[in-house]
Amino acid sequence: MMTSSYSIAEAKNRLPELVREVENKGAVQITRRGIPVVVVLPIHEYEQTKKNKFDFWEAYLAFRRRLDEEGIDLDPDEIFADVRDRSAPVEPRW
Template identity: 45%
Template sequence: MQKQFSIAEAKNRLPTIVHYVEKGPYVELTRRGKPVAILLSIQEYERLSRKYTGFWNAISEFRRKTEDEGIEISDRDFNGLRDLSSGRGIELR
């Protein structure tokens, strides 16, 4: 299905377009060839509408969820993730 429809086309094909955007991609609506609106799924709208919680709140929520689910993270889980070599292969002069 195309991703762009004139408002008149969208009016005539609305049920089909709604089914299309429910599955993921958005549809652009145009008036006289210029984009004027976007039709997207409620899931995508909710994702885009979420407030930014900030790093500290996100990490606190992550810690709470892992504790609630009984997931234990130890120092062993982080072994080998960081390159400890001097300069990480960059030679300084």
């Protein structure tokens, strides 16, 4: 949860205070012309975001491993039962 927001100029002028605030209270947002552009995080939060980062392939493989371990109970007939259009076919006009 972000507790504070500073402009770039304020952050530059109050950097030591900003660092203490991040250490004690958590993330701080920095803005440019009132628009958020950067978030300063405590190191433990930053490390956590790096630790949990998967690229697509790693995430896919993890999903498949979990699926293989837990199994899945899907009935294809039930899933695709209402997929086909049952209305009368339309004759093509040549």
